[in-house]
Amino acid sequence: xxxEASTPTSSTEPNAEGYRGFTLGQFSFRRDEYFxxxxxxxxxxxxSVDAFLRAMQRDIAWDFFYGIVNFDGVxxxxxxxxxxxxxxxxxxDSYRKAELDYSENIDTPIIREQFKAILDDWTNATFxxxxxxxxxxxxxxxxNGSNVDAITRRRVAANRMVNLPGDEELRNDENGHxxxxxxxxxxxxEPIVEAEPGFENEIAGFNLFNYLAxxxxxxxxxxxxxxxxxxxxxxxxEYILPIIHGNDRVEWFIQLSDEISWEVEDRDTGxxxxxxxxxxxxxxxxxxxxxxxxxxxxRSMLLVWENGDPNLADMIASGQAPTxxxxx
Amino acid sequence: xxGVTNASGAVxxxxxxxxFASLENFSKGGVELINDDxxxxxxxxMYEVASMSKPWEQVAVxxxxxxxxxxxxxxxxxxxxxxxxxxxxxxxxxxxxxxxYTHSAPVDASVEGSVALTADPDGQRMGRVxxxxxxxxxxxxxSAYRMKAGRASVVMIQTIAGAxxxxxxxxxxxxx
Numbered sequence: 001x002x003x004e005a006s007t008p009t010s011s012t013e014p015n016a017e018g019y020r021g022f023t024l025g026q027f028s029f030r031r032d033e034y035f036x037x038x039x040x041x042x043x044x045x046x047x048s049v050d051a052f053l054r055a056m057q058r059d060i061a062w063d064f065f066y067g068i069v070n071f072d073g074v075x076x077x078x079x080x081x082x083x084x085x086x087x088x089x090x091x092x093d094s095y096r097k098a099e100l101d102y103s104e105n106i107d108t109p110i111i112r113e114q115f116k117a118i119l120d121d122w123t124n125a126t127f128x129x130x131x132x133x134x135x136x137x138x139x140x141x142x143x144n145g146s147n148v149d150a151i152t153r154r155r156v157a158a159n160r161m162v163n164l165p166g167d168e169e170l171r172n173d174e175n176g177h178x179x180x181x182x183x184x185x186x187x188x189x190e191p192i193v194e195a196e197p198g199f200e201n202e203i204a205g206f207n208l209f210n211y212l213a214x215x216x217x218x219x220x221x222x223x224x225x226x227x228x229x230x231x232x233x234x235x236x237x238e239y240i241l242p243i244i245h246g247n248d249r250v251e252w253f254i255q256l257s258d259e260i261s262w263e264v265e266d267r268d269t270g271x272x273x274x275x276x277x278x279x280x281x282x283x284x285x286x287x288x289x290x291x292x293x294x295x296x297x298x299r300s301m302l303l304v305w306e307n308g309d310p311n312l313a314d315m316i317a318s319g320q321a322p323t324x325x326x327x328x
Numbered sequence: 329x330x331g332v333t334n335a336s337g338a339v340x341x342x343x344x345x346x347x348f349a350s351l352e353n354f355s356k357g358g359v360e361l362i363n364d365d366x367x368x369x370x371x372x373x374m375y376e377v378a379s380m381s382k383p384w385e386q387v388a389v390x391x392x393x394x395x396x397x398x399x400x401x402x403x404x405x406x407x408x409x410x411x412x413x414x415x416x417x418x419x420x421x422x423x424x425x426x427x428x429y430t431h432s433a434p435v436d437a438s439v440e441g442s443v444a445l446t447a448d449p450d451g452q453r454m455g456r457v458x459x460x461x462x463x464x465x466x467x468x469x470x471s472a473y474r475m476k477a478g479r480a481s482v483v484m485i486q487t488i489a490g491a492x493x494x495x496x497x498x499x500x501x502x503x504x
Contacts, residue, residue, distance in 0.1 A: 133338075134340050162464075185345060185346050191463040191464075193457050193465075194456050196454055196455045202466065210462065225464065227395065227486050228413060230486060249392075252390045276359050278357045280355075281356075281373045281375045282374075284370070285368070325390070326497050
């Protein structure tokens with residue numbers, strides 16, 4: 001079932017645990033000390049609130065990303081780049097067969113603002129949804145302050161390349177980016193850059209690995225270089241990707257350090273298709289018809305390589321472009 | 329095991345070792361199939377590809393429509409190249425020096441990927457960059473550039489497929 005309509009939103013007064021409830025169209029959201037509760041006209045769902053907040057943080061930070069952000073096997077969003085489907089059971093074979101799946105198509109600014117309101121109200125002072133479990137306190141308990149600085153970090157996106165004049169700056173101790181505890185052994189040297197006068201905007205470089213070793217966040221790709229629609233989006237990963245990403249285009253992973261295991265499922269039904277183990281130097285495509293979730297036992301460096309062509313999702317959905325990267 | 333109590337209250341190791349790879353020392357993962365074709369993943373390893381390549385061959389290890397990710401075995405001195413668009417180079421093993429010049433033979437904007445220059449650049453010196461492990465550099469649009477590496481090294485290039493791009497999927501990717 002899918003509904004397209006102007007989407008009303010609302011919020012309630014705080015409940016006994018101190019948290020406000022929210023509505024978004026016919027979806028409603030509430031939390032208590034441990035759990036987030038989601039309900040819609042044909043069903044309801046429960047998630048551990050730490051997992052819910054970690055997923056919602058990414059969905060907001062990525063502005064609904066490319067394709068589908070599954071919070072888990074039931075609930076999530078699908079980006080139509082201007083509008084967003086908020087769904088329950090849409091990509092779950094059992095819900096679909098039982099005709100209990102439900103979705104609403106919502107203008108992006110409306111869902112963005114209501115998601116931000118939920119994240120702000122439900123995130124306590126002790127919890128940073130971007131951090132690894134070792135780097136943050138608990139999400140649980142009754143309402144205990146807020147953590148606005150943690151949940152409103154600016155998304156880093158270079159226009160051309162990090163460290164070019166006027167573009168994204170390097171990370172260092174002075175601007176609040178100390179070396180992560182798991183990357184203390186990463187070399188800190190910078191490349192030799194000798195630009196003749198007048199070519200300072202052209203001759204440039206930086207230590208990508210040092211830059212990544214100083215990331216404050218996990219599972220949050222940021223753009224470091226741009227070749228037309230080709231985007232290098234490296235990120236540092238620790239513990240579990242808080243969402244199950246459903247692709248609407250081919251996405252590439254390049255493992256730069258350490259190791260990540262990926263569980264790969266059919267995008268639409270959730271049935272298992274493969275398990276991928278990536279070690280330093282490995283390169284692997286994620287086809288456009290799968291969804292994936294990563295597991296990183298130690299903080300690792302992953303280069304996510306995206307094609308940001310705004311027409312690509314429609315080309316693949318209509319069959320004009322393939323779901324796989326190459327024929328051989 | 330000695331450790332450090334962290335923000336969550338758990339005890340974690342007091343130090344960690346980051347595992348990188350090199351031409352001399354890499355270990356490859358892979359696709360464990362349940363219900364799929366391994367070719368859909370085009371799984372390869374950049375160090376293995378470089379180990380099988382001739383110096384300065386630009387072998388595609390990733391392709392997303394017209395865009396490619398190339399791996400180059402850098403060894404000795406390359407020829408002069410140019411492109412109509414920005415490209416980016418990352419050293420994944422070894423020291424790579426890159427010289428840049430202007431030149432009077434820019435390629436047409438419709439031509440994608442790198443193009444070999446038939447003669448040394450005739451323009452002004454723009455500068456040079458020396459990359460070491462993990463460093464990234466801009467290869468600016470319309471510049472002439474040449475790379476040098478004193479030993480066998482590995483460079484990853486973010487670019488667009490062109491005449492120089494070698495596609496060897498069946499040789500480099502997991503197929504079973």
